[in-house]
Amino acid sequence: SAVISQKPSRDICQRGTSLTIQCQVDSQVTMMFWYRQQPGQSLTLIATANQGSEATYESGFVIDKFPISRPNLTFSTLTVSNMSPEDSSIYLCSAGTGTHGNEQFFGPGTRLTVL
């Protein structure tokens, strides 16, 4: 398993601004992922953060809106750019462990409110 921390834990932001969320893992992991979870809903994968290369985005998510960095095997950031109230959600990072990196362990999440 892996221990994952995120910061900030929550934030209230004005529309049009950007917020960068940090995710730190206590050990080196091959895979890191970013998810969005609306209240009472399931988890939606935003992108896979690749170390040393550009992130892989899922349908409906674009780099200009959600730029991601992965400078090493223990750290990643997600930026929510030019925010609107529709971006209000919980953002979770996860680390993939195990042979194929598909045993995922989640960070505590960042609760974002955009006014």
Place this chain on the structure above:
Amino acid sequence: GENVEQHPSTLSVQEGDSAVIKCTYSDSASNYFPWYKQELGKRPQLIIDIRSNVGEKKDQRIAVTLNKTAKHFSLHITETQPEDSAVYFCAASLGVGGYQKVTFGTGTKLQVIP
């Protein structure tokens, strides 16, 4: 892409009874099926998983079964306790371009009534 359906969306059981949550997946290439428990305001936690070469796996009061032919898998919780109350998510993992992409079901809110 993969599509995971999960039923029921809500489930209420009396303490001590069993609870069963069922999921189906669409892509026969999916090969890893984890289950997550998410308590209110907390992060999802991996509680049990099963790989496609195994039909059943058990860990104390929880068990998971997999039917690859029918493309469905189930979570069984026996002797339920109030602390089992949470939202449970099934998921299916598929290898895509060298990494494993996990698709989550819609979730089941389990309430265990004391």
